[in-house]
Amino acid sequence: MKVIKFGGSSLASSQQLRKVIEIVEDDPTRRCVVVSAPGKRNPADTKVTDLLIRYADQVIAGSDYTNVQQEIIARYQEIALGFNLTPEEFAPIKRAILNLPLKKYQNNTYLMAAFKAHGERLNAQLIARVFNIVGIAAQYLDPKDAGMVVTDVPDDAQILQESYANMRKWQNNAQVLVVPGFFAYNANGEICTFSRGGSDITGAVMARGLNADLYENFTDVDAIYSVNPNIVAHPHAIAHMTFREMRELSYAGFSVFHDEALIPAIQGDIAVNVRNTNHPQAPGTIISARIKPNKDYPVRGITASKRFCGLYISKYLLNKEVGFTRKVLDVLYKFNISYEHMPSGIDDITIIMSEDNLTPELEQSLMAEMQTAIQPDEMHMIHDYAIVMVVGEGMHDTIGIMAKATKALAQAGIRLQMINQGASEISIMFGVAQDEANQAVAALYNEFFQHD
Ligand SMILES: Nc1ncnc2c1ncn2[C@@H]1O[C@H](COP(=O)(O)OP(=O)(O)O)[C@@H](O)[C@H]1O
Numbered sequence: 040m041k042v043i044k045f046g047g048s049s050l051a052s053s054q055q056l057r058k059v060i061e062i063v064e065d066d067p068t069r070r071c072v073v074v075s076a077p078g079k080r081n082p083a084d085t086k087v088t089d090l091l092i093r094y095a096d097q098v099i100a101g102s103d104y105t106n107v108q109q110e111i112i113a114r115y116q117e118i119a120l121g122f123n124l125t126p127e128e129f130a131p132i133k134r135a136i137l138n139l140p141l142k143k144y145q146n147n148t149y150l151m152a153a154f155k156a157h158g159e160r161l162n163a164q165l166i167a168r169v170f171n172i173v174g175i176a177a178q179y180l181d182p183k184d185a186g187m188v189v190t191d192v193p194d195d196a197q198i199l200q201e202s203y204a205n206m207r208k209w210q211n212n213a214q215v216l217v218v219p220g221f222f223a224y225n226a227n228g229e230i231c232t233f234s235r236g237g238s239d240i241t242g243a244v245m246a247r248g249l250n251a252d253l254y255e256n257f258t259d260v261d262a263i264y265s266v267n268p269n270i271v272a273h274p275h276a277i278a279h280m281t282f283r284e285m286r287e288l289s290y291a292g293f294s295v296f297h298d299e300a301l302i303p304a305i306q307g308d309i310a311v312n313v314r315n316t317n318h319p320q321a322p323g324t325i326i327s328a329r330i331k332p333n334k335d336y337p338v339r340g341i342t343a344s345k346r347f348c349g350l351y352i353s354k355y356l357l358n359k360e361v362g363f364t365r366k367v368l369d370v371l372y373k374f375n376i377s378y379e380h381m382p383s384g385i386d387d388i389t390i391i392m393s394e395d396n397l398t399p400e401l402e403q404s405l406m407a408e409m410q411t412a413i414q415p416d417e418m419h420m421i422h423d424y425a426i427v428m429v430v431g432e433g434m435h436d437t438i439g440i441m442a443k444a445t446k447a448l449a450q451a452g453i454r455l456q457m458i459n460q461g462a463s464e465i466s467i468m469f470g471v472a473q474d475e476a477n478q479a480v481a482a483l484y485n486e487f488f489q490h491d
């Protein structure tokens with residue numbers, strides 16, 4: 040059996056939902072459908088999740104929220120009307136949107152999570168009803184009834200392992216399951232969402248829990264490309280890639296598939312097939328544990344991420360000071376900050392972390408504490424920082440990749456602030472200025488992919 044997930048772009052309107060119905064009807068082994076909230080109908084449009092965030096912000100601020108409430112209702116109404124739902128059938132969805140501010144929440148973080156989650160929850164309920172209308176035997180399955188339990192972090196939850204055993208009982212369900220993506224419940228039964236884009240995670244969790252043969256992830260591109268198609272026009276499409284390659288690439292910018300969604304797929308050894316709802320005949324990209332190496336393309340993908348900053352610390356004889364790194368990590372631990380990478384030299388070290396971790400106040404306190412703990416000769420935060428990654432399993436066995444990459448970057452006039460090769464030897468990372476990141480990606484793409 041297959042678990043299939045449809046992203047917001049595939050569910051943005053009744054017209055899009057018709058394509059989804061055809062895809063579900065086309066293959067009887069597609070037994071579990073995970074859905075996102077309605078996404079953008081055009082580039083200028085707003086995702087329902089973002090409307091719900093605005094709605095929650097206005098409720099928290101005590102301001103007038105009637106306009107955004109109506110805008111959200113209208114998004115679902117268009118889909119309902121497209122399939123001739125009666126006003127009585129649509130009433131529970133409308134009521135749920137209107138009643139969101141009346142419910143009790145532990146605090147505003149839980150309120151925000153519950154508002155956001157309703158984008159997927161109401162869409163799944165509506166879609167299950169639409170499936171019934173068009174003749175697909177389907178039922179809505181709430182994450183609570185599915186047995187999905189997550190950590191108590193309302194906006195960045197992680198799945199708890201016990202969920203998988205709970206989910207087994209849905210394996211051979213007579214009806215197609217329609218499951219809302221993006222959220223589940225903590226042990227107290229409160230709604231917690233995954234991080235943004237997290238419906239991909241729900242799809243992977245369901246695929247593992249139901250022991251699926253394949254996880255199909257339907258989006259709005261024909262394949263995963265070797266570079267983000269918004270940076271290089273008509274890039275090389277990837278037919279097949281490994282979990283490790285995709286994890287490195289999605290973590291650093293391939294937003295087409297959530298990096299955390301790969302973990303359940305890896306644990307369950309379930310291949311992922313990324314495909315296009317608007318062009319379902321295209322085979323898409325398969326992500327799996329192992330693939331045959333392709334000597335022509337040792338590099339699988341190139342990406343850049345601008346969501347990082349770097350704390351540069353320099354201290355003479357740092358290499359001889361026992362416990363130096365421990366002190367640095369102790370300070371980060373005290374501020375509850377995780378780091379992403381830590382390239383070091385004999386007298387200096389850069390701690391690369393996510394910008395999302397830091398507010399200006401937090402940064403100031405962190406620097407003050409670091410100053411006291413390690414007494415550096417020099418220390419500063421680099422905000423103008425981007426990471427460019429070159430990723431490929433084939434790089435390990437190919438001589439000269441680094442030389443080619445640095446030559447291409449030098450010819451494009453890119454100044455390198457840092458170079459780091461992952462211990463697994465499947466990725467090389469370059470630190471560059473943010474405004475040079477896209478140019479760096481394009482230069483590397485030309486070097487590694489423009490020879491055919
Ligand atoms: N390497 C890549 N290959 C394909 N698409 C990419 C890549 N990097 C970024 N993207 C972007 O990811 C988008 C699809 O992801 P997303 O917007 O989250 O879709 P959905 O709404 O279906 O979940 C594409 O339209 C494309 O702009």
Ligand SMILES: N[C@@H](CC(=O)OP(=O)(O)O)C(=O)O
Binds near residue numbers: 047220237
């Ligand atoms: N709707 C949520 C979760 C999600 O995964 O959406 P999408 O599949 O449209 O990226 C978000 O916007 O973050």
